[in-house]
Amino acid sequence: MDGNSPNLHKINKNAGVSKELLEKRQRNSEAARRCRDKIKNKIEQLEKENQELLEQKRDLYLRFVQSETMLKTSEENLAKANERNNMLEARLAQFQKFILYTATQGKMGESEIAPYVGNQLDFQ
Numbered sequence: 001m002d003g004n005s006p007n008l009h010k011i012n013k014n015a016g017v018s019k020e021l022l023e024k025r026q027r028n029s030e031a032a033r034r035c036r037d038k039i040k041n042k043i044e045q046l047e048k049e050n051q052e053l054l055e056q057k058r059d060l061y062l063r064f065v066q067s068e069t070m071l072k073t074s075e076e077n078l079a080k081a082n083e084r085n086n087m088l089e090a091r092l093a094q095f096q097k098f099i100l101y102t103a104t105q106g107k108m109g110e111s112e113i114a115p116y117v118g119n120q121l122d123f124q
Contacts, residue, residue, distance in 0.1 A: 017025075
């Protein structure tokens with residue numbers, strides 16, 4: 001064995017040291033190892049939790065984007081439905097005017113006109 005051997009180094013390092021001091025060093029070394037292990041485990045736990053939170057954040061962002069897309073589509077569909085409704089209301093108004101015109105010309109009776117124009121006629 002040469003003088004650079006790790007065991008020989010420990011022997012030289014511990015030469016002339018009391019048994020109590022050696023035991024204290026051993027306990028401190030074990031305590032330091034346990035602390036390092038705890039720290040390592042805590043870091044691993046935090047990294048895992050961080051990864052889970054990142055995945056949750058990604059999922060929430062995807063849901064947000066989908067919601068935004070659905071909202072935009074819904075708004076577009078609503079605008080189209082309103083347009084169609086306005087067109088139908090205009091056509092209905094024209095039809096009611098036609099019915100009123102026909103009624104005033106005496107070509108239709110009250111019972112024939114009432115379902116189309118509601119309370120707009122007064123035949124009294």
